[in-house]
Amino acid sequence: MKRTGRREPDSRPALTALAYSDGLTIPVVGRRHRRARRLIVRVKSGQGAVVTMPWRSSIKAANEFVNRHRDWICSQWVATNHARLTIWREGAELLVHGQLTRIERISAGPSVYGRIGPVMCRVDGRDDDLKPRLEPALRMYARSWLMGRLRQHADRHGLKPGAVTVRNQRSRWGSCSSAGTISLNWRLIQAPEATADYVILHELTHLDHLDHSPAFWHALEGRCPDYRDHEQWLKSCESLPGMLPHAQP
Numbered sequence: 001m002k003r004t005g006r007r008e009p010d011s012r013p014a015l016t017a018l019a020y021s022d023g024l025t026i027p028v029v030g031r032r033h034r035r036a037r038r039l040i041v042r043v044k045s046g047q048g049a050v051v052t053m054p055w056r057s058s059i060k061a062a063n064e065f066v067n068r069h070r071d072w073i074c075s076q077w078v079a080t081n082h083a084r085l086t087i088w089r090e091g092a093e094l095l096v097h098g099q100l101t102r103i104e105r106i107s108a109g110p111s112v113y114g115r116i117g118p119v120m121c122r123v124d125g126r127d128d129d130l131k132p133r134l135e136p137a138l139r140m141y142a143r144s145w146l147m148g149r150l151r152q153h154a155d156r157h158g159l160k161p162g163a164v165t166v167r168n169q170r171s172r173w174g175s176c177s178s179a180g181t182i183s184l185n186w187r188l189i190q191a192p193e194a195t196a197d198y199v200i201l202h203e204l205t206h207l208d209h210l211d212h213s214p215a216f217w218h219a220l221e222g223r224c225p226d227y228r229d230h231e232q233w234l235k236s237c238e239s240l241p242g243m244l245p246h247a248q249p
Ligand SMILES: [Zn+2]
Pocket: 202, 206, 212
């Protein structure tokens, strides 16, 4: 006969994710251990916050514990997240179109594919680091996405840019030369779509106003009324989790 008694608790309970900023959250998972005596939280790259829980401790207590340590967890998470971006391992997360997006590794027969959001490509199956193949694929995607978007905005506003390039600028999101050549930074693919649109509209507006005069801002505001919010995002985004470092080799 089966012994009845207290039901065994879930050894891997899901806990409440921690709101981080601008709708971003840090995943939080519990790990019950029979020998754990107290709650302990660690921040693991690719996983989020992992809370070690005594076997009979409640989910409520674990959630409260996480909330008490939220500042520490957030700072650790930003640190580990940045640290791991030099190597694109499975499970690491990058911002793509403003969303934290996991890097996946998919085996299909003898082939191995890397995937991040809309981008998938074949990778070297022996290598843990998917960056050598996946990053060029993401850049290629960025190029076609940004070019397409620029064309749409140019058509809508009747603007005629000269050459358009998508590059890997060190410190600029975009530029417009006096000859009307527009350059966009491929990492704009990390920004929310509306923010990338803002940079495109900003550079397109330079076709008529090559300076940052009041007339320039006035024209830009007509095309992008909430441009100040996007400027703010671009100024502070370097500290966001999942943001690639400024100068990409
Ligand atoms: Zn400008």
